[in-house]
Amino acid sequence: MSKPSELPFATTLLVRDTCLCLHAQRAARALARRFDEALRPLGLTNGQFSLLMSLNRPEPPSMRPVAELLGMDRTTLTASLKPLERRGLVWVEPDPEDRRSRRLHLTPAGRAVLAEAFPVWRDTHAAAEAGLGEGEADRLRANLARLG
Template sequence: MTADARRTTAHATGRPGDESPFALGLLLRRAHWRAAAVMTEALRPLGVELRHFAVLIVLMDRGPTVQRDLAAETGSDKAGIMRVVDDLERKGLAVRKSVPGDRRARAVEITPRGRELFEAAHVAAEPLAERLAAGLGAGDRERLTELLTRIAYPADDEM
């Protein structure tokens, strides 16, 4: 690379106006941090953390799920998912059950109390989610959701 090319190449700063190849990822990371902080604030009064809620989301969506699949779906490791499921069991929000035909596998299932908490979390999160999106104009929230969906779930699934 020539000295002229180095001078004209944008470097990652993570600040507004960053034109580097890292800019989109850095903005997504910062937006994630803000969204996670809002969701954490909504979940705190309910006595759960975002990592717990992530498992409840999977259980509500997929039904009873083996721990290895929970780990994959939530981006956790085996030990981490075991701690989260232990916490959920202690709180009465989920239970482990044997998987027919597989002595070693255990499926995790959400309890009625877990379903109630899941619904309560959505109610608690609504005003905070509105605050998170307060700086967006008419139609911006829907457009942002559409664009992020296309990034997160690419049609050709290259990743």
């Protein structure tokens, strides 16, 4: 049996210090914690807020565009909808034009909690942007969009 190859610790440090994926994940987790904490009094996570906001449209969307907007697969979206359905914030119905597809609706309670959550999001978001410095938030969004 051959001895497995070993990487020097310096390689670990190189990845730690330069990996774009690692740095993006760490930043995303830190931002998620910040927004989760801010939205907790409303009983929402940042992911639930984003999902509810993605449903705030003139016409109820089907699952595909919502999943694409949120960067998740349909199975994950379905699982994410369940707690919101149980709380009466969202309801899902078959699309009348294509019974295989589902339409996602905000309920009146969902609209109310979203309206209450928006100022919390706005203030938390403004504080996060301010921490980056003048013009840096736009630059960060542009750079992230190029990677996505």
